[in-house]
Amino acid sequence: MKPTQDTYLGWEELVHRRGCEQPRWEVDLRLTHDESRYRGHGEEPLKHQCPEERCDHGNRFAAITVRIVCRSCGTAEVITGEKNDDTGRSSTSTAFLGYGLPPRKVAGLFLWPGAPFFSYGRLTTTEPHDFLVTADRVDRVEKKAVAGQITQTRGKRGGVVWSAAAVQSESGPYGAGMGLRWAHAEEGFKTITAAAKWIAARLAEHTTAGGGQR
Template sequence: MEWQPLAHGPDCAKPVWEIDQQTASDALRSRRGGPEHACPNEECNHRDRYDRITVRVLCRSCGRVHLLNGEEHTARTTTTVRTGYGQAPKRVAGLWLYPGPPLLDWDWEDAGPSGYLCAREKVARLTEEDIVGGIGEGRGPRGGTIWSAGALSTFGPSVTGRAAPHVTWARTSGDKTFATVAAAAKWVKAEVDAAAASVTTEGQDQ
């Protein structure tokens, strides 16, 4: 949830981004960019010259251009299996499950997602309002894969200093674990349906 989309212009007829990058090696730091300086960390290149990267994101339809600048950059090519985001959601137990990254960073080629966010509807991009539950991977006493779950999400301010909001679940499976993702999804769906039915009953009583 900490990734934020870049905005197109108002009423953009064809919202498609064209993305390029440019790297300027040994660029001179201008006075407006800060005074000449050196960093005591031997592995850091903070000084009056640096490698500057600029990512240009433009839309030819609305004319909007985003220029993203940085230094001491790293770049790598990965896949949606590694990042989690970008994979297609799957329909399980009446919910749409959106996959996350694998549990172990070095074992991502053959490993499945380590968790899922659950939504009632299939959407192009999840928002806080879409999420009704979450499923997470764990290890049982003998090292086997188990799954736990939470339902009815509430989002609050980040508690880690990152952009991602902190999520809490009104109901959790607690000590109850599941052998499969499908079983965990069924539990989430039952909890969400029970909460919805309770709200409906209360409304009728009033």
């Protein structure tokens, strides 16, 4: 499970060259089953000396390459990595990633779904996603646009409740060590709508006080 912030923040957007007349990415994948980890360049190849009996990262390995090309402006990106139990290629859907799903408009705010907590187990529920919140609809969710966060948790009797955080603050008392920090946080909301309304109220207070995030 990845935090909701990881769904949207910290990603690098590929950029076309200035003046590109037909900005469109062509994406292809290639899997090489017997790639050499070390090609030498004139030196002796390194000897693989891992003591793990079930080692799967020897001097030869399966490699995956992603080629991203714009034929119009000529920009190209080639991304390579090792295919093993932890890294490589996975075929999934926007329902599992969260990213790619449309935002939900609640209380005048836009709620952007993240990857479901506990992965597929939570996908079987009626509300599988946590949310980053923006005051306006944006083409791309970036740190400067994030106004709040709504996350699912469990109440004292095991029922689903929601927690909310609002108003980014570098020195805020909430969220330390978890990415964004917040000036306000509250727990125990019974619905997403209630959590969103609370965030909207905190943003309105912040704007009235001259903070201006909204």
